[in-house]
Amino acid sequence: MPVTPALLDLRGLRVRHHLPDDDGGYRLGEPAPDGVDLVVHTGETVLLLGPSGCGKSTLALATNGLVPHVVGADVDGTVITAGHDVAGHRTPELAADVAMVFQDPDAQVVTATVLDEVCFAPENLCVPADEVLRRAEAALRQVGLWDRRADDPAVLSGGGRQRLALACALASGARLLVLDEPTANLDPAGVEEVYAVLRRLTTSGERGVLLVEHDLDAAASLADRVVVLDGAGRVATEGAVRDVLVGQADRLAALGVWLPTATLAALRLRDAGIVVDPLPLLPAELTAALDALPALPPPSPPSTARTTCRPTAPATSAADAPGPDADAVVRVRDLTVRRGGRTVLDGIDLDVARGELVALVGANGAGKTTLAQVVAGVLRPRRRDLTGSVRVAGLDPRRAAVRDLTTAVGFVFQNPEHQLVTTRVDDELALGLRRRGLPEDEVAARVEDVLRRFGLTHLRDRHPFWLSGGQKRRLSVGTAVVTRPDVLVLDEPTYGQDRERAVELLDLLTALHDDGTTVVVVSHDMQLVAEHATRVVALADGRVVADGTPDVVLGDDDLLHAAGLRAPALARATRGLRDPAWRGVTRLADLPSAPLVGAGA
Known part of the structure; x- marks a missing residue:
């Protein structure tokens, strides 16, 4: 059976940005990423993790030649996208094969209406007009923006502009999607919708996805493999999602990488002598693991006062407004x-x-x-x-x-x-x-x-x-x-x-x-x-x-x-527990545990 070529194949990628100096020239920054190998195949989602500043976004920009053809940098190693050596092709030549959603969606908005924005990429790829409109409508419906197709992108919320950027990537028809924090400004329901779209695309074998993401509670169920960079921009570990996020949780915590909430909660419980083995990846797994224990100690007392929720409605007159x-x-x-x-x-x-x-x-x-x-x-x-x-x-x-x-x-x-x-x-x-x-x-x-x-x-x-x-x-x-x-x-x-x-x-x-x-x-x-x-x-x-x-x-x-x-993920895990004392636990700080170093609470 023939082996399908990788959509993305990085070998020894090392990038040093051109930084301005006091003499009007430039100096080379520290390498980040530094010697990275990474492969993405059709039908899979690869999750790229690492501490801030390790080169994740730079790596993403290198996949379509923005680094170094637009963003000045010295690049060592090779980047092959859909069979094309990025070093020898300009970014527009790679647009049919790789589509990117930037960390900042405002950086890629160029037209005056939502519909025009989504049509922009396929039009520039000389796609026939009827196909352009078909793609645009399908993409906007997938991200929930079809009803706002006549709006100026400037009036969309930050999350709305992120949805728009994703729709533009989908409409381009590119087989490789490179997504840099695509859900950072999305509400939780929007995150679910976006990941459902990506899951359909990859499971159907249409696309491959390179995903840079910090929200692992959502991303863990989408990704197939994980590549983790350390603070120096080198590959610290890689492998299947569960093997890395759960099997190497302590190592990732030491690197300062986000962990799924269920995994982090289990690590905190372990510090209190409550052993959850194996460590859970998803909230439902934490629920099952805690219910399987012979007994649970009482959770820690909450540190803030608890009051009742106050449903409100707009005041119809000054007399109806809340008192001063x-x-x-x-x-x-x-x-x-x-x-x-x-x-x-x-x-x-x-x-x-x-x-x-x-x-x-x-x-x-x-x-x-x-x-x-x-x-x-x-x-x-x-x-x-x-x-x-x-x-x-x-x-x-x-x-x-x-x-x-x-x-x-x-x-x-x-x-x-x-x-x-x-x-x-x-x-x-x-x-x-x-x-x-x-x-x-x-x-x-x-x-x-x-x-x-x-x-x-x-x-x-x-x-x-x-x-x-x-x-x-x-x-x-x-x-x-x-x-x-x-x-x-x-x-x-x-x-x-x-x-x-x-x-x-x-x-x-x-x-x-x-x-x-x-x-x-x-x-x-x-x-x-x-x-x-x-x-x-x-x-x-x-x-x-x-x-x-x-x-x-x-x-x-x-x-x-x-x-x-x-x-919240922890609340989803605890509200179904048999022990009623635990059903109101929503915070890691309420778990019976000494704080995990670097975990925060």
Whole structure:
């Protein structure tokens, strides 16, 4: 039987980026990846893992020649895509064989409507017009965007633009799909839908997929093989999904790589003397393993107060609005916002008390990012597009002077590149402090502290746009944290982060919250929300549909499904247990265990 040629065959791939130097030329960066062998066949999904900065995104860009033909770099080794040596072919020549979804979907949007965007690739490949339209409709229906085909991509949510990027890849007809964090901004229901599409494509033998992903609770059931890079960009291990993620869980934890929640929970239980053998990969396996034990000790007492969920509806008049909260640092009343002819927020009433850590959750397009941006003053709609009122630390974000507003509230964009404006990492951190007129010695001390906390010290002189996606995210958060605002608003703060850096970031946010900083986080990561939030506000169709503590909001399956969400992985594992004391466990911190080093809680 003849052997089918690989869709992708990397041999000894070593990449050193061209970094600008002070003389107007360039210098070579450290190799990442460094000597990687990797193969992807038709009909399989290969999951690429590794800590932030190890070269995962660079490897992805090398598969279609963007590295080195567009992004300057010295490349050693060979990259063969669909039988073509990438070194001898320009990126457009490879477009029929390999389609890419970037870590940042905004980087690949080029037209004015959703339909035109999806038609763009097959049109440029000279596909007949009727076939172009057939492909475009099929792709948009697969990702749930057909009804928005006439919209400008700019009015889509971040998750909507990720769906659009995937539709463009599907419509191209390329046999190899290279997906760099394709679900990072998708709600849990959207993740399930996207992975269902990819599963159909690979099981039918139509395509092969190279997937860079941190959400292993979803990806573990899709992937066939795993390749793990270490911090130096070399292959640390590879093999079947279960053999690597479960069989080498301790090694991956030491590398700072994400693990499935069920596996991580079992490791924590092991530290408490509760042996789960074999380690589980999926929540259902953890449920079965715990039920098989002779007895379970009681879970740890929750560290935050538990209150009842408060279903809410938009106020119809001032008399119906929630009563004033004297301690509220954020106060929103009857807020309605329209964008692109659509009502994005509809009668929002919300108080956030000083020192809370509030998570805004909901499906893509629910209005989370718009609410966060209006609160932070980043989005200032025209008078005709906004009604109601917003106050943050006593300021109206629409009218306050920028200097006053940035002292009161810090904001971290969903896309970190939207807030990077200088040419050095340390200057980026110092910019806001210098504009406030702080003494230079205090500026230097604060910058050094953030560089150290966020693992950016060795990159201090690097141009921010030359950082990896995860490093850019840490820098963007650092620029907000360094100013020590009263209110910190973050949109998907762990996007693109490896486990070690995500834990460090979340621990820092928790410490800021403990010190009295009010933190508002937009997130689709339900396990993150369960672990760290003191309060969850769920939005659907621009309205607040629930407001309460994480255990209550995230424990209501009917509410979660109505809002396009899913319960955290640990909650899915524990709610079916025979022992009723364990059915409300949603957080790793509630397990009877000493903390696993680097696991966070």
